Every structure is written in C-alpha cells, then in structure tokens.
Amino acid sequence: MSNDSLMANAIRALAMDAVQQANSGHPGAPMGMADIAEALWHRHLRHNPANPKWFDRDRFVLSNGHASMLLYALLHLTGYDLPIGELKGFRQLHSKTPGHPEVDVTPGVETTTGPLGQGVTNAVGFALAEKLLAAEFNRDGHSIVDHHTYVFLGDGCLMEGISHEACALAGAWKLNKLVAVYDDNGISIDGQVAPWFIDNTPERFRAYGWNVIGPVDGHDIEAMDRAIADAKNSADKPTLIVAKTQIGKGSPNRANTAKAHGEALGAEEVALTRTAIGWEHAPFELPQAVYEEWDARAKGDTLESEWNGRFAAYRAAFPELAAEFTRRMKGELPANFADIAADMTTAAHAKAETVASRKASQLALEALTAALPEMLGGSADLTGSNLTNTKSTLPLRFDQSGDVVKTDGKIGRHINYGVREFGMAAIMNGVALHGGFIPYGGTFLTFSDYSRNAIRMAALMKRRVIHVFTHDSIGLGEDGPTHQSIEHAASLRLIPNLDVWRPADTAETAIAWTVALENQDRPTALLLSRQNLPYAPKAALEPITRGGYVLAEPREVGAKKRTQAVIIATGSEVQHALKAQELLAADGIAVRVVSMPSTTTFDRQDREYKESVLPTGIPRIAVEAGVTDGWWKYGCAAVVGIDHYGESAPGNVLFKLFGFTPENVADTVRAALQRA
C-alpha cells in the first residue's frame, strides 16, 4: 500500500471503527473525503497541533459537521491533544469527541457545525475577518496576517438557502483566500439526490463570482493537491473545488449508498471493508509509521516559530500596532473602556433625550465605534432603519482587484449584508470565532426568525455577537402584522446563554450596549423601538446593569404608605407604567415601577437582589407589547400583553387599540388588587 493510501485508510478505519463502537454516527462522509482530507491536511494546511490557537494558522471548517469523525481522525493523527481514548469515546458523555464538532470542546475545532449551511457561512466570516485584519494591520514587508480558510461541505450545505446568502457575499467580497471543497457524492440521506437536487453547482458558483475548479476525482490525491494549489493562487475570487467522491469509499457493500451516510456499517461490513482496503490492524490500533507520516507537529512548530519571528520584527517596527493587534486578538476591550462607557451613559442621563431606542443605540454606537476599532457593524439592507452605522464606520467596500478600499487610511467598518439575515448572523459568528472583531448587525426584530438558528449557535458557542433588532413591536405600525413582532422578545429569551435587552430609554440603551460588549462569552440581542420613547428619570444608573431595577418608588402617596403593587415593564411600555403609577397615586394606590430591560440578566442576580426589586407578597403586574407567556415566571397577578397578531395602522393607534395605555395598565392593577 502506498503511503497515500495508508494515510487515507487510517482515517477510514478510525471513522468506521469509532462509529461502529458508538453504534451511532456518520461513516460515509469521512470515508468518502479521506483522500481529500489527506491532500489538504498533509500537503497544504498550515497549522500547529501543539498550539491550536496560534493566530496565523489556516482555518479549517467542516461544514458537513456530521462527518465529525473525519476531523477527529485528522486532529488525532496530526498530533493534537486528542488521544486515541477520546476517539474510542466517540459520541459518549464528556468525551472530547461529541456527535458534531464543537469549538472549545475539542482542540483544533474552529467552529461548531452540524446545522447545515452554517459552517460554510462561518467560513465566509473567517475569511472576511482575515482579509480585514490583513488590510488593517499588515505593513510593507510585515505580513503578520496571512492565512487561508478551508471548508469542506456536502450536498446538504449546498441545498440550504444560507449557502446562497453566504457564497454570494463571498463572491461580492472577493474572498480569494477562501477555499471550499464540495464533496460531490450524489447521495443524501434520502438517497440519490438527482430527483431533488439538479443544480449545476459550478455554474451557480460562477454566477456568484467564484473561481470553480473541477470536477476533480476526489480520490486522486495528486489531482486534489493540484486543485488546492491552484485555489491558493486565486487572486480575486473565492474558490470552489468540486470533488467527485464515493460516499463510504472502501466499504464493499455500502459505498455509494445512502446507508453509508448516517449509521454504523455493522460488524460484518466493517470486517469486509478491512479486507477491501487492506487494513489489517485492530480497531483504534495504528502502525507507528502511519502516525509518523501524519505527524504535523514538527512542521507546525517551524511554521509558528517563523511567524513568531516575523511578529517580533513587526513589534519592533510598530510597537503600538502590535500591542493593539494583540489586544484585539485576545478580545480584550480597550483599557479606557469603562470610562468611555461611563461617559456615554452619564451623558445620556444628563441629556435625558426623547428618542427612539434605535436612535439611542446609534448614539451609543457613535461613542463606542469611535473608541473601539474592533467593532464591525452591518445591516441586512436596513441601515437607515436599524441605525447601525456611525460617523466612524464607513461602508466596507472592496475594489476591483478584491482589496479593501481605504479612505484616509481607514477601512470601512459597516457592512451592507444585503437582504440576508441568516447569512449575516452566521457570518458574524465566523468573524467572532476568528477573533479581532466584535461583530454586530441589524434587521427588524421579526426577521430574527430568519436567523434564529445562527443566534442559537452563537449562544451555544459562547461567542460575543451583538444583534441589533429594531422595530420591536406593534409600534412598527403601518407595515402591519407580517413585520410586527409579537412573540419574538419572549421567544429569544428562551435561547439559553443569549442575553436579551429591551431598553426603555437612552441610558438603558447605553448600558445594554456596554454590557453586551463586556460579555465575552455570550451573544446579545438588543430589541429597539422604531418610535420615540421619553427618558425615564432615575436616581442611579448602576442598577440598570442588573437587568431589572426599581425605577420609581411610589412617592406621591407618601413614604409611609406600604407599596401595594409592582408594575414590571420593559422598553416602550415603561412610559405607560410610570403614567399608570401617577394615575394610581391619585387614587391613593402606592405602586412601584420596575424597569426590566433584561430578564435574562435579572434572572442571574442573587436572591437578595431579586427580593429587593420584587418583594415577596406584593402583587406584580407585567406590561410588555408582546406575548404574555414569559411573564408568569415572576409570579405575576396579571400581564398586559398581546397574544395575537397586530394590525396595519399607525403605531400609536395600535398601542391604544390593544390596551397599551396608562389607563389600561392602571385598571389592570386595580383589578389585580381587588382579586388579591
């Protein structure tokens, strides 16, 4: 057996044996892509198994994440800290080899994949981040940012709509250092794809402005080697290599069948495959020679050492740039961030402006983007509505040759994503994973539906991605029920590890942005109004960071009177709560108003703090222009909400129609007190 066959067959053996041992998993794609993987990982990929976090490594994304055993085999074989015992524990509790690759679980895994189409979209984000960092930090003779992004993907990723959004953008952005290899095996779970997948994929990608290579025989390592080498030479286009393969290659009876896709081969077929590929070793036992061939540690050490030398020279020449680069890659905020944030918030408090919270967000962004060059904004074709752009963020543009356009030496930091919400969200995930930027992007809150699984993925991966969701309720008005959010605030709050803020005014918005930036290990969704909101006078600003706080104690009815009820309100409904408080005070009813811009943040506070805001035994009434379901967990006696779709009419008409008025809130409190 040639070394090439031996190396590829090591992947096949590990994949089929691990899946067999777990009796769960996907052997077909790892076996089918083993030769491609060898060509890329053995001959091209620049990485250092001893330091999976080396900055200038090539990024590798397995978009067909169900082929996880391919990646685990590669990481194990090339010398990452992934011993054979972990492969034996494939898909078992607390192993480092989960069903689908998970970043931060397995060393060398760059992003969590499995939900199809998102891996390749993350990869577009990786390649974009690389290109922007290179444009910003490289200097003549000092190329410290210079790596490729490789992605493997299958039919499934190409059928998913998000692949259209992402690949169209990759073409528009001329991401020439992005190389995608399409595992063109003609089989998906339901069988031979021909009846439901007739795309001429090369033509499709050429239409996006990509460089397309192939079809290439994906089992011909030399041909794949040449294709990858060609791809790396692309000057101004991303490259798709179409690799014709057999799913389950090596398995005499399962190759080229859908059965190879997602289930263990079975003991008998595993044995037959061993014979067919001439693999004589017991499961999980590999000859030392195979390990030696695959071992990438020495080469990786050389690559990183070389880069370290280059970075040292860069640091010597540009000490401030180097320090900034280091800070950016660590994801640390500027040293003066606390001051910037405090200034921004106290200024908002002092001005006490009546503006829409989307405008309040833009005011905060003016301060933040001026101070944080890592903020990389954007909008899914609603820039003027989302107000995600600022004076400091020019539109990001590329010239004909694919270079980033600089204006006065600065690159654009606001991305026109086009009408591509899901693509935007998953590209932002890729940018955040790459490092060097804090991505944020806007659309209407209702269209968070389009990007929902990418928001979830950021939460699962614990990445700092900030979603600016404006037009957050029926207050959107005339665009009507298709655009009016009803269930969206409540439904985003259900996503574990996602912070959701729905601020009531400029100060709350400034603090929401501050906390979102400080939270390194979770994404944030900011829900912002289309319409103007009055400033809510407040005694202190710090309590806002708790997510919920006492905004207004009952004053008018005298300090001695015991608080009879607490109104909890968020965002645009806080103003109605405050006016209801006045109406009730006139009746001698003492009501506290709690502003709760972030239930997710409030829920993390300690019991004592929560009790101080929502004292046991005092009836609570929640007010929010959205579905009521989520509020009952606070033991509310009543909720003023909307559990049906909106209407097409001006926003103020709808607020009245649906009972979001001081009078109705006050009546609801009175009724609750009578029942209590």
Place this chain on the structure above:
Amino acid sequence: MSNDSLMANAIRALAMDAVQQANSGHPGAPMGMADIAEALWHRHLRHNPANPKWFDRDRFVLSNGHASMLLYALLHLTGYDLPIGELKGFRQLHSKTPGHPEVDVTPGVETTTGPLGQGVTNAVGFALAEKLLAAEFNRDGHSIVDHHTYVFLGDGCLMEGISHEACALAGAWKLNKLVAVYDDNGISIDGQVAPWFIDNTPERFRAYGWNVIGPVDGHDIEAMDRAIADAKNSADKPTLIVAKTQIGKGSPNRANTAKAHGEALGAEEVALTRTAIGWEHAPFELPQAVYEEWDARAKGDTLESEWNGRFAAYRAAFPELAAEFTRRMKGELPANFADIAADMTTAAHAKAETVASRKASQLALEALTAALPEMLGGSADLTGSNLTNTKSTLPLRFDQSGDVVKTDGKIGRHINYGVREFGMAAIMNGVALHGGFIPYGGTFLTFSDYSRNAIRMAALMKRRVIHVFTHDSIGLGEDGPTHQSIEHAASLRLIPNLDVWRPADTAETAIAWTVALENQDRPTALLLSRQNLPYAPKAALEPITRGGYVLAEPREVGAKKRTQAVIIATGSEVQHALKAQELLAADGIAVRVVSMPSTTTFDRQDREYKESVLPTGIPRIAVEAGVTDGWWKYGCAAVVGIDHYGESAPGNVLFKLFGFTPENVADTVRAALQRA
C-alpha cells in the same frame, strides 16, 4: 398619451398618492413595475374580478410585498371589490389595504407577503399544486386544471436564501407554468446593490434548470408582452423574466434612487411627477376611460363561464371525480373521516404499543394517507428519521419532459424536499393556499428554527399546514447539542394561532393528527420523540382532544385521600410522571397526573374544564424536557426542565443526567409540598 401609458400611469398615480396620503409605504416598486403589471394583468392574466375564488384562475403572487400599492391598484382598476375609498385608507386601521398584502383581507390577494423570499416560495407551492391536481384530475379532452402562477419579485427576494431553496426545487420539478418576473432595478434599501449583490442572476437560474428570458426593458410593454407569451410556451422549465426597470419611474428626482423605495415622495415631488407623466387628475380621481380600459370583469366572466361549461361536461363524464375534486378544493375532509379517525385511535388504544411517537405518527399516517388522497407529505431529507412516508405515499417524481410520474395510475404523494427546511415550509404554505391538498412535512424539531418565519406565516394566514418535528428533545442523544431541542417546544407555543402537540403515546399521536386535520384555520406542529415511549393506560380517549386531561388519578393511596399535587407532563416525560406517582403513592402522597400534549389546545378550553383538570389550590409540578419558562403560567410550584444546552451522549444517559427520572420528579413534588 397612449392607452398603455395612461393605464400604467394610473397605477403610478394611485401608488404615489396613496403612499403620500398615508405618509407611509413604498412607491418605488409600484411605479417601477407599472408597465410590467400592465403587460401581465391586462394582456395575459386569466382571472375574474367578480369571483376572486374561481378555481382555475391564474395565481398572482407579489413576492416583493412592500409594493402592495401595485397590487391594490391592479385589483381596484380591474374591478375587484376594492373601492377607491379603501385605497384612500391605505395602511390605516381596518382598511382592506394593509401595509403588506394579506390573504383573506383583500379580495384577489392570494397570499400574505412581505417577509422577503417567501412569496416566490409560496408561488412554487402554487405551481406544484396546480401540476399535481392536473395530473390527478384532468382527463383526455377535459382539462379542468390549467392555470399559470405568476410572481413578481425584486432584488431582496433574490438575495434571501429561501429563494435558492425554492427555485432549485422549481427547476427540479420542471414547473413550466411558473413565471417569475424579476424587477431588476439595481436598488435596494441601502442603495445601489452593486457592492453587495453581484450575482449573475440569469446564470444562477439557468443553473437551477430554469428558462431565462431577458434582460427585457421593463418599461416596454410590447417587449414584456412577448416575454410573457414566450414564458407561457415553456414546455418543461419554469421561467424567469429579467426586466430592467427604474425604481420610482416617473418621479423626476426620486427615480433610480433608494429614496424612492420606502417613503412617500413628498407633496412637491408628487406634483412634479404628475407633470412629468402628464397626469392631470386629482389624487384618487381617475378618468372613466382608464377604468374602462382596465376593467377585466367582462373578460373574467367569460373565462369563468367557459370553465364552468367545461367543468359541467367533466362532471357529466366523471361524476365521482368531479365530486372528489369539489370536496378537495373546499378543503373538506372525507365524509367518513370521523370513523377513520376513531378507528385509528381506538386501534392504537387497543394495541397499546410501545413505539417512538415518530413511529406512532407513521402508524397514524398509514391510516390517514390511505383514506385522504389530499395528504401531500414530505421531508427535508430526513424521510427515514421523520417517518413521514407511508405505503400509500410513493415518492413524488417527474419524468424528463416534466410530467408527473404515475405508478399504477397513482402519483407520488411524498416529496423529497432535500435539505431545505425553510423552502419546504413556505412551499407547503403555497400548496395549502392553492387548495386541493393538505401538506405536511418533516424535519428535526431543532431545525424548526430554519423555517420559523414560514410557520408563523401559516399561522398568520390561518392555513392548515402540518409540521412533523421529530427528535424532539435531548432524547435525540448522540447527535449532541446542535441537534437537541431545548427551547423549541416552548418557543413554538408562543406563535399565535399555531397549535403545538407533543403526544405521549400512540393514542395521543393519533388524536393529534386528527385534530390537526380537522383544524382548517390553523397550522399544527407535531413534536415527536426519536425514542420509544410506553403506552400510557387511560380510561377514555375523547379528553385527549382537549389538549390536557387527567391521565391518572391517585389510586393506590385510597379514594378518600385528597389529591395533594398535580404533575403535568408532556410527551416522553409522561412515563416518568406516572412512575413518580407510584413512588409518591408508596409514601402515601396522593398525586394526579395530567397529560398535556397540547398546551395551546388546553388554553382554549373553558374555565370549568380547566378547573376540572387543574383544581385551584392544589400544587402543580410540570415535567418537560425543555426550557421551564412556559410552564409558570399554570401557576406551577416547580418545573422539572432543562434551561441549558444538552450534551452528546445516548439519550437515556442524558435523561438521567439532567433529572428526567421518576425519582427526581417525585423528589421535586415532595419538596414543593414541603414548601407549600
């Protein structure tokens, strides 16, 4: 002015005046597409304004729904029951002219559009339904199903990922009677699209197997007329007509600018436009001659009368087929449906099988698809996992010439949608809107995220679309947290007018299917387990239809003992509730178990019934393998749930790890009783 110009300018005038009056809306696309609209609606569209529900009308979908004034103008001008007063009330409360077109609100509107990309996807569903009905019902010399589906769309729809999914399927299905007109004006909200939208759209659509015509001058009515005529001749491909237009055509200063897109022109520019296009009439005043030119009522009456004659001949020749066709188009279930459903459910009850609820769903489907030829199933490439196919539903296939393949005279009724969840959902919406079929389709519950906005649109439109979401919890096991649903059940329950069922066994699953089919005015999501579930013995079946019912009263501790607690459980956790009941009984604690397969259904029951299931004053404990937020509305004292992501491991390991065991449920009840 030629008649052509006059007719198109009538649209321009109505659009700019209505938007101006509302000071809200989108004049640019209606003005830009006015000539195209004239070519289609005046020269080609077969419809009858006096009867918007005439079966064999051509379907028209405005995928760029923000151009709603275009459609309202056309409906008004051609003679639909949409008087000028309604146009004056554009975007105002309770008018028939909401911000975006809404089906069932405005006569002649076929589907609700606005969320981009979904209209064209609905249109693919319309065209598919037409093709399948034609194959099923037409007979030699009797062509009773024979209409086109036309769709207008803009850059936004083409950028959205879902357009990729839908148009790829339209090509694979050779939907030659689908004609899409692309309003290629080069402008989106953020400005000239060139920097972020470089797709070669004709090439892209040719890659999908479409017939592409153009670019055509979208302001040349004769050229558009010819293009549409050509498109109608396409034998085996859907057609995209690329029409070059100027957004806001007619407005001297706003045409060809992003400002024309989404805001009123302003009084001054409206006046300038009047002059520029030579329109001398006051707002909302049109010359009688224009009305006469546009009036499509006489022609429509002729077309429908002709068809009625043909249908009478068909009825005479094929009385049973004609009766079946009429039933199908009314959306009525077969006369014997109640018996079929009852038999299916009582059989399930009698067999009391232990099977996964996804298998229970397939068992129900075997009975239902055998009896209901209108059921049109499918899966997003997970047929063998979702178990959406049955013996009665062959795979739907098309031959090389685009005809539906028949096997023993029957057409396939199970669609391989490929890995296209969002496309599947919005195509199903189109199929349901067209009529003649009850669509259902499957994917994993977690990937409901991908299709979420289409599910919402079905709920908003009140259409009977059934989603089969399997692998509904951590019980999915080894595929890990990317695939394990945590927040999805709770989050789907938040969508107004969507019914959600999470059945516990075969009988509950059979009833969930029954209710889903009976509910003509809402979509349903069925959440089904991957893993086996034991049958839950029950005294009666009818109560299941209430969504929540008393499954097991405390027996062991003696009838006299007062019930001390109620455990509410759903789906795979009902078994644990029943065992916890036993454990508690052994301690002398009397607990009732309520099975709550559909909270949305239970919430619609009357107060008395709810009280009979959940009596006031008795502590309630909910158990569900999902986030806890949604359960507090039932006044629960405790919830056994999971508010974080899962792990990659076998499902039974995870259930134990995360506390979904009889012991933990019992302990939770004990703790709640101690606190009470």
